[in-house]
Amino acid sequence: MTSMHQANIVLPEGAVTPDEWNDGLGVRLPREFVISRRRNGDVASKRGDLFWDWSGYDPRGRAVGFSFAFWTTRSGKSQLKDIPPQRQTFVDEMQHLMSLVIYKRHGPTLAFKTLHSYLKGFCAIGQYCEKQTLSIPALLSDEQHFSAYVATVGHRTVLQTLFVVVSFLMTLDPEHDIGYPVAGNAVIAELRRRYREYAAMDKQTPPIPTRIYSEIISAVAAQLKDFAEVADRFLALAGEVLSNTAARQADERHTWTPVLVTTHGLDSYFESKGLAKSAKGLSRGLTEAQLLCKLTIHIFSGIRDEEAQALPFHCSETQQDHGRTHYLLCGQTTKFNHGKIRHTKWVTNSEAYEAVLLAQRIATLIYGSMGCITEQSKDILSRYPLFVSTGYLALNGRPPSGADAFQVQRLRITRRDETLVEAAIRPLIQECDLRELEEIDPHRAWRSEEKFQIGMPWPLRTHQFRRSLAIYAQRSGMVSLPSLRRQLQHITKEMSLYYAKGSSFARDFIENERDDYKLHMAKDWREAKPLSEALAYLRDVLLTEDELFGGAGTFEQQKKNRGILMSRDTTIRKFKRGEMAYKETPIGGCIKVGECDQVGLKVLETECILGCKNLVGKLPKLDRLIDRQSKFVLTLDPATVEYRMEQSDLNVLIDARSKWRAASERRSNGKRAD
Template structure:
């Protein structure tokens, strides 16, 4: 364990817990840097490191019970060293190690409770087939994803045998094979992407929310005065918070006169009605920020009240939104910035005013030295590591849109747009039908922003990488020429997956046009192979059905990319062609040429003839261009011969 020493110029030897942790090994710290949890504690508290509002913040070992106290104590110790290993020892992931532990907590509970039922310990599980059978029996009822996570969990804790010399949580090869077989026996679950919000509905959300913001800001002072008058007296007695109403007689009809139109429109009959209206209004304000940042809802909840910064650069207004993210950090939330626009200003002003009203009934009083959240909650308990104030806990967009009478009925144009970005199964999964309401959730705004940004071609890859916050280096490949060949990493369903699917769909559309639907014979090395397959009495499904081709492209069975000369089915990055040569492409085993290629090759040959006149006949450039022309003539002649034979 690392000890604290005063600063000195002398080196001092420090002992570390290189195998087992000690009872006083530090597990977590509080917001002031003081020790919060140590290894011997039965509850490990990570509340100062976890910024997500609704996230588990503790690891509790009190669930472990057994009549045999020795077995119980051994199981508690095993659960703790597994948790400690996931937190500090396992290095197979660059993700947040605290989140990794919290995610695996349910699996720790499951295997430890199984061991307790057998009156056994988990160590040397590879020798205890009865315990393993009990674990597998329970896992077999779970989904494929849960089985996959359990298999991953065992792979992690198997590595602990390198550091825990007296404990071995490794499965035997046969046990691993049984888990793998169980995994493979489950059908692969189809992952349905979040739907892109059609442009008409996207515009409707913006325009309708503008009206809602304007009508509130017109009456906000009157609503604030009403709320202040109706606020409760807050008292703290023996550490407990008590709220009591002021000893006033209220005349609601007179008090709402200054915002009477709003009160009638939304049926604001009591203070509770007003607070409900404000809560739904804050959800609409959050949707506006979602629209113009691509942030996660949790990242918006983390934002401070003074989050929006306006800058002037080259006579242009630049808007930056500051908040916190905990993605890919090992030390809890860190500050981050998002580029946005003036469209979020009104929403933030609305939220600031709602904060004033909320603070009248809050036991947490605002101090100048404290950073204030953009979404102040009404709880009397803290729920975030970032602020000394409670935060709003959740958003209900569907209820907010219904409260303010947003019209999300799908028309024919909406449905036609949706079919461009969603599969039939996805539309069926979300029950999208003509004349019925369109489903909306927070993550759809992230996907929608990305899809529209991608199609605009105005947003460059580095800007998107910075904006999305969760991108790994591999994810940037999604935006390049070879993005469809990015490594198959495990990640949450995010915006980047949208780009990958868009590229797959584009490549499939090109394959449909260039290969499946072409009436002219294909040529080129791979082109001839495909043409022979098309001519076969039994044609492969991917050469007749676009959906099958798309599925094969997504699964990595089929590769197709349109090139300047035609197409290519090479898997991976091309390392053959050079900027001054098309010969390598023409003679490549992966080349697929169609009638579109004939035009491209003819134009290329004409350009080479023009260029060759600019150089001496014996120059390297002239010789290279001549070789290119000969190669083009050769492939076009072969194509003509092939066409004649094919039509014979």
């Protein structure tokens, strides 16, 4: 009986499966075997092609594929006949292994990203074998050769891929499936040991120090504001350049473009951003504006990089609730869904909403140049991404190849050739930044890591915004810079409303599906709260040099005077267990676990200031609050009720300060008498 093997891959709606692998084809698929098809059923790639076009199986319709040219980072699409015979042998072996993964690996369906990780592992093997003049079967089947190769691998993900590949190959029949035996248990043990070594050294994504965080947010906002102010003229310039097709073709150097830049009054903008006054500079200006829009969305939503790249053109949504406007981002994710797309939403604020509107204007220009109108559809796959590639304007080379959806612009902040805009959003590290990182995680040797040296640009990655937002924007007091407080104030309220308090709205779009919730920003937000509170407690209570007062403050001060200090690890553990809590207040903090039963309608409730057992007070904070309240009272009309209420609050603060200062003096006098 002939066995049939179907490709175990993610198949989006409308995709046409590759051909089936039956036993009659032999141990290895022939080079003419159809390994992928387009959405219309046409052949996209055959097994013998150097590049396998996988666009027909991408959930978002992107132009993606697998290049077996292991000797280069460029994903060329030439045929095998253009490769030297020796390299062709390596490619054949790599394609054989990839075919086995696609057709004979059981379990969940494989998405493009997973298959691509396998390919990177195979390319690494190909590079090693070529250097050692060793065939891939000789490497995999000989325990000594394979162990020698494993010892050279210096990347954790490659080790993990090798472990998965070897484990999978050992489940197959060496003669009828692979064609040769695979070195087994000893190699797996070595792979596991090496992987654990690298996993132990793996570093968690660092939160951005508050000073740098504030500067990045301010820089992104300022740069985006600069573009917004000239957006009308910049887009008009782009439209005029695009309309002059004949002039562009006749003058490849675009000597007439600087004239248009001047005509539209954009000389100073191009010069300040380091943009060439050419079609290429125009294209880069649009791309940098897209990057700034995307970073703004990251900052005020916690969205992942892949999710931001995949935002559809119609991604913003507003909702009115009790007179307030709530802003939402509506997009797609493939996390925890076996590579298949599902809808999801993120809470954001007006800044990110405005950034979406600006990105839509750029996208409209690009789509309009192709005669397309962005239609809003309820289909799970949108053909119109928000950050569509500026390459379609053909201002800087050939446009992207066509696929089932328009291609997105690759918006990176880690390029080798840093632009002026990118330099502006990467502040230089200072001593205070390292001290703050050490306060957050004292067990990590920050100063020994090359990228965290004083004077170096902050190594910004988009995922840092997610963790920083989750940790800092909690109302526990970890964000100490006033500017950062203002910039995150609105998004903090929105996050608290939807994520931290578990409103019915949040459950509607996140929590009904358990898998949807696992890696959503809401989970990071809630799980960061105990850590954020613990770090604030360490800073404001245990490690502060200010004398504490109040019910809880006096108790903690007495313990500190006796040299009794809870360790950092114990403190964080108690907060995570819910045994302790801390929330910053205008005069210090509150350690009440659960809802406060003292604070009423006013922030400065008398019972809270004078009689709450959970109060941790600080005299410097109280002094600042009295100063501000005194100035505020002076602005009020003494004949009004508002004046009498605010003056009453001021009297409470002054009386409390006098009481606690007198108590402090008595303690000091008692110590001197002893």
